Amino acid sequence: MCPREPALSAEPPGGAALIVVMACLTVATGVLDAVSFLALGQIFTATQTGNLLFLGFGVAGQGGLPVVATVVSLGAFAVGAALGGRLESAVAARRRHWFPLALLVEALLLVGAGLAAWERGSAGELPQSQRYTVIALMAVAMGMRNVTAMRVGAPDLATTVETRAMTALVSGSRLGRDTRMGYGTHAAGRRLISVGSMLAGGLLGAGLLAAGLRPSPVLLLVAVTVAALGLVVPRLVRRQLAAG
Template sequence: MEPPSGPPLTVIMVCLTVATGMLDAVSFLALGQVFTATQTGNLLFLGFGIAGQGGLPVVTTIVSLGAFVLGAALGARMESTLAAREYRWFPTALTVEAALLAAAAVAAWESGPAPVLPPGRRGVAIGLMALAMGMRNVTAMRAAPADLTTTVETRAMTALVSGSRVGHDARLGYGSHAAGRRTLSVVAMFTGGLLGAGLLGLGTRPTLVILLVAGFVAATAFLVPGLARRQQRNGKGEGKEKGKG
């Protein structure tokens, strides 16, 4: 079964983008200056760290990058296999993501703030979160919602400006209805980062923030099949009405 399309898919992806911002807030602010989703930043951090500048970690950045790549490979294998067998690859992928995030929370459970978190457990938590985000990128690319990758906003921001009255580039969406979707994508990432940082600032344990995101992703996975079936029924109903007309 394919994921829902149109507005339902847009809503799902916007919400998952918020979740991404929350996770990166936890990984960077509470687990030690490393991203688990925004791997462009990690590539730069790795370069800075190897050069010995900025006091940035090298080992945890490598762990995140490696786990992300592994997650992308495993996600591609799993989702393509499920799709070939006509199984529900989209909600299954979200369920696995939620399970990995829950495992990451367990790895850092009752550990307090990052300074007292043992390096080994911090590495495991970062690795599991990055593994989940690698799979998420595959899921988003397979679902193919325009301007909604759920983890990268540079392209959406560029398209938003270029396709606006300021950029006036018809090839990049000027005159279309893409601006709203692109704006939602950018705002969602900002909101997720703000929410994650705000929760940490209020004294919420990082593990609880991760669990909150895991629960949200799991709930989304539970709701997706129903949304897809409803959309299919509505599509069939509209097709019958047109046939009668």
């Protein structure tokens, strides 16, 4: 009978490998929010703090912001968080590879969103029901992603929210000189990577849409990227275990 893999093999990779994986996921988040905001109607599917504000503005009747689409995104995100919590904790309890599995499930949800966003004929605005379906699938994927990132617990690499990383970057720099925020450590590089990755993702997503790509192929491209990360993570973990 083959011995069980050690518990550590069920964990994400560490060190520089983890930073690269989380940075790629952050870029993917920027692309997804670019698609949802620019092509699906001024809502976010990952940055739910913005949606909470948009919902308040929309209910107040200011700014012409959507209410129903925002509620769909918020609700689907909550479903994704619940799904992620149940799935990932159950898989981890069995000493299985919960991190790559979570990425593969996220990729499947994004494939569903990409297929749901498929347009026939000339490019145009998606019908409302189709648009809500795409938003919901994207938000479920991002709700699950937030659980994944929180379970990983990589400092300053949340992949979806950059406010804390930006705050720590400034307050822990020579400007802020706050030792509790990492002044005098090597945390600044990691924080710059995190913030820069989100900016790069937004630029990439907006650039792809500006170049004439429809939401569907952009979503499928992100799905392939996330799936590739999910497939490569176990190899990274095995290499680190062998090296250690």
